[in-house]
Amino acid sequence: MSTNDLARGHSSATLSEASGLPVALSPRIRPLWPGARLCGPAFTVQGAGGDNLALHHAVLEAPPGSVLVADVGGARFGHWGEILTVAARQREIAGLLIDGGVRDAAEIQALGFPVFSRNNAIFGTRKDFRGVLGRPVTVGGVVVHAGDLVVGDLDGVVALPASDTRPILDRADARVAHERELMERLREGRSTLELHDGFEAAGR
Template identity: 50%
Template sequence: MSVSARFSAEALELARKLGTSTLFEASGLPTSAVDPAVRPVWAGASVAGSAYPVECAPGDNLAIHVAMEKAPRGSILVVATGGFVAGYWGEVLTVAAEASGVAGLVIDGGVRDIAALTARRFPVFTRGISVRGTIKASVPSVGRTISFTGTPVATGDLVVADDDGVIVIPAAQAEATLAKGQARADKEAIMMQQLSEGRSTLELLSLAQWSQR
């Protein structure tokens, strides 16, 4: 995967290792998690990188084609469509993305050519699948801050996506969130070792009083 210009390879590797669930809890930002209806096209897909926000008119994917020429290498396209499900993205754009260094796609609309996307192992997270084609007539927004299913997304924000969902962390809070995420993961590793030794979650989470009720 190409390295996002804003984040180091080490930071992105850590983000993927920690995963969305841990980083969401570490962020303390309720709006960092996008609509859970946005799901990976293929099981096991994961990606981390800098956001490149795009807004499409319903049923119109011209803005995506423009974004492919402008997005820095290593970017993840975050595409708002107003939830209109159509085939905004398929195998042709996937091949173009791989050639241009785009690392992945998060879209609240739809995609198609699922077999090809799966075979190429290109990370795509989408609201739905649709064979319906799109027109190319307008470019509402490319590279400017958007609201993606209620989550603010600006160019350069940290996007992490995996089987559990998609989160977007503001760039200014990414480093602190990764540090808190690592601390949380370390704490959970100790807890899981203690659980394997026979201790209970009620005990470890200081909830033992509830066992008496």
């Protein structure tokens, strides 16, 4: 399975709280289709609004299992669609996180390819700017470096620093175990107010 055992199955919210760091992207970055989940190391792409040539190059260069993380300035253009999705799946790319617009939502959902974007837009793009690959980019207000662990679900997206991933996952494991204990007490009839201190410790 790898990629830290797919981030050990934790939600973006749990990972954000366990990190203690400003790793949560803007809530304006949303899944393109219900049920989409991102998990993988970032392959960063600095593009330009209204231009998707950088994404074509990124699909060729990104290693299998990586998540393309693209900064196109939040522009409302269809930077990504069905054609790039088919190409990305062929190269075993794990998904796309883009601060900008995408299109062909129904087709991308049918292909099961996870995409998180700032908006949907049908406006076409030019292909002039080759872009820069592998440099830090800002997506959803968070600086993402190549190799950072990206996890996205219905709650949102986090980008965990590569150097801190293991301790963050360990703390997330501990939080989830503690929450399970609290849930059992609730099922035994205890109230949330009685367990207030425990929920505070769990960040709930």
